[in-house]
Amino acid sequence: MRRDQEHALEVRLAVAAVGAVVLLVPFAVIAAMVVGDVDWLHAVDQDVSVSVHDVALGHPALVDFMAAWCLVFDPWVWRLGALALVIWLVRRGSRPLAWWVAITMAAGGLLGVLLKLLFERHRPSFLDPVAMAAGYSFPSGHALNNALGAAVFLMVLLPMTRHRPRLRLALLVAGIGIPFVTGVFRVGLGVHWVSDVLGGWIFGLAVVAATTTAFLARRRRRRRREALTDAMAR
Numbered sequence: 001m002r003r004d005q006e007h008a009l010e011v012r013l014a015v016a017a018v019g020a021v022v023l024l025v026p027f028a029v030i031a032a033m034v035v036g037d038v039d040w041l042h043a044v045d046q047d048v049s050v051s052v053h054d055v056a057l058g059h060p061a062l063v064d065f066m067a068a069w070c071l072v073f074d075p076w077v078w079r080l081g082a083l084a085l086v087i088w089l090v091r092r093g094s095r096p097l098a099w100w101v102a103i104t105m106a107a108g109g110l111l112g113v114l115l116k117l118l119f120e121r122h123r124p125s126f127l128d129p130v131a132m133a134a135g136y137s138f139p140s141g142h143a144l145n146n147a148l149g150a151a152v153f154l155m156v157l158l159p160m161t162r163h164r165p166r167l168r169l170a171l172l173v174a175g176i177g178i179p180f181v182t183g184v185f186r187v188g189l190g191v192h193w194v195s196d197v198l199g200g201w202i203f204g205l206a207v208v209a210a211t212t213t214a215f216l217a218r219r220r221r222r223r224r225r226e227a228l229t230d231a232m233a234r
Helices: 002-036 039-057 060-072 075-091 095-119 141-161 165-188 194-233
Strands: none
Touching (some): 002 095, 039 060, 039 165, 075 095, 075 141, 095 141
16 A cells, blocks of 8 residues: 555656646746747737727726626735635644645745746736736736646645535636636736736746645655654564
8 A cells, every 4th residue: 555655656746747847848938938029929919919908998898897807816815715725724634735835825926026027028008008007017927826826726625526526527617717717807908918828827837836746755755754764663
């Protein structure tokens, strides 16, 4: 049994490590294109932003809905939700997992702010904007923190729904749908470029993969120490 558990842990560790690398590569490519102001990426960002802005101007009710949605799924709402999750996990006796949630959310949020300051990309600008946002544009903080928060909640809650397929499906739909809609709405409000949102989604998932790798590696080392201690005790 212990050998099977060790093998499963090794597999999860490998998958998480590969996932982190696989996700960081496209983020680095997008970031490089943003810094280099690559013509085709700039053209795509401009064309999409102008098109959705024209739609938003003619549908004020849609703008209100998008603004309300983005307020409900603001990065700080995810952080408060993560805090509640941490408290719940601690009460269940899952302190290591609670630490992982707290570190992942804090690391993702801090890195997102630092990246904005590093790239200093300006937000879309319109003569008749439908919404305004402060700060720099890349990567999108809403997209990053929605992907980050949704992935954290899925990682914690999905294993608890193995025998509840409907709840599991609902969690998956929400975990994928909410970050996707939020990112689309940030572009719809004219406060982010498409590449900002893509970069935010990818980087948020990369942070989760990276902290998961560190968490699993630490757990593997702890199990090996425990196994060595048991062997010496015999």
